Amino acid sequence: MSASIAAGALALTLTAAPTAQATPATPTLDYAALGDSFSAGSGVLPVDPTNLLCLRSTANYPHVIAARTGARLTDVTCGAAQTKHFTQAQHPGTPPQTNALTAGTDLVTLTIGGNDNDTFINVLLACGSAGLLSGGKGSPCKDRHGTSFEDQIATSTYPALKSALRSVRAKAPDARVAALGYPWIAPAAPDPSCFARLPIARGDVAYVRGIQARLNAAVERAARETGATYVDFSQVSEGHDACKAAGTRWIEPLLFGRSAVPVHPNALGERRMAEHTMAVLGLR
Numbered sequence: 001m002s003a004s005i006a007a008g009a010l011a012l013t014l015t016a017a018p019t020a021q022a023t024p025a026t027p028t029l030d031y032a033a034l035g036d037s038f039s040a041g042s043g044v045l046p047v048d049p050t051n052l053l054c055l056r057s058t059a060n061y062p063h064v065i066a067a068r069t070g071a072r073l074t075d076v077t078c079g080a081a082q083t084k085h086f087t088q089a090q091h092p093g094t095p096p097q098t099n100a101l102t103a104g105t106d107l108v109t110l111t112i113g114g115n116d117n118d119t120f121i122n123v124l125l126a127c128g129s130a131g132l133l134s135g136g137k138g139s140p141c142k143d144r145h146g147t148s149f150e151d152q153i154a155t156s157t158y159p160a161l162k163s164a165l166r167s168v169r170a171k172a173p174d175a176r177v178a179a180l181g182y183p184w185i186a187p188a189a190p191d192p193s194c195f196a197r198l199p200i201a202r203g204d205v206a207y208v209r210g211i212q213a214r215l216n217a218a219v220e221r222a223a224r225e226t227g228a229t230y231v232d233f234s235q236v237s238e239g240h241d242a243c244k245a246a247g248t249r250w251i252e253p254l255l256f257g258r259s260a261v262p263v264h265p266n267a268l269g270e271r272r273m274a275e276h277t278m279a280v281l282g283l284r
Helices: 003-016 061-069 116-134 140-145 148-171 202-225 267-281
Strands: 030-035 072-075 107-111 176-180 229-231
Touching (some): 061 107, 061 267, 116 148, 116 202, 140 202, 148 202, 229 267
Parallel strands (some): 030 072, 176 229
């Protein structure tokens, strides 16, 4: 074969070869995590050293989501945060949480509302101390406080939640916003074997659950009315409350738990919160 014929054959081969199609790269999610200690993973090791005041864990559910999706995470979650800290500084050197948002933010997750009116801490202290004084009998917390906690959620926490979510939307208008409910703290029915760890009187267990249900309902309503996605844990966290054994419970008990921050999600709880949030949002 002459050199000219060989060159022509090679040119024909190259011309006929199919052009390889480049697979478009999946865009990296720009992900911002906001919220309180349930988002921060307070008490879960290892601790994020960049802001020790916030008791933020690098194993919290936002970090789990980011690791599994490859998202670019900005984590400004902070223990004890209230809705007002979305637009106000919580600590010196800790800017308002919505400062982390931009017009380019793709995804926002948050838990917030449990610290407004000191709801969680006040309920646990009031009902825990009442339970101890009554020896676990009756419903001393409900008898004393009645609907006061739920009234505060309805009149104060709910509108604050709605305002906080609107502030998120204002800073990140195109983001998908997921407002997470709180996993169950107390069991569905009184558990006498748990009284030493979660000293709520028998008749107050349903009362405490009702307060948490009312708070979650306020989060759900505020999310729906502001275009956010509500992530409901009422079913998936059933049976994983603070009264269950280590390895099953997602929430540590008030006493004799395995965390420096009681009545908060443990590492398993943070992972499960991440997994359920990803399932609801369709993230992979």
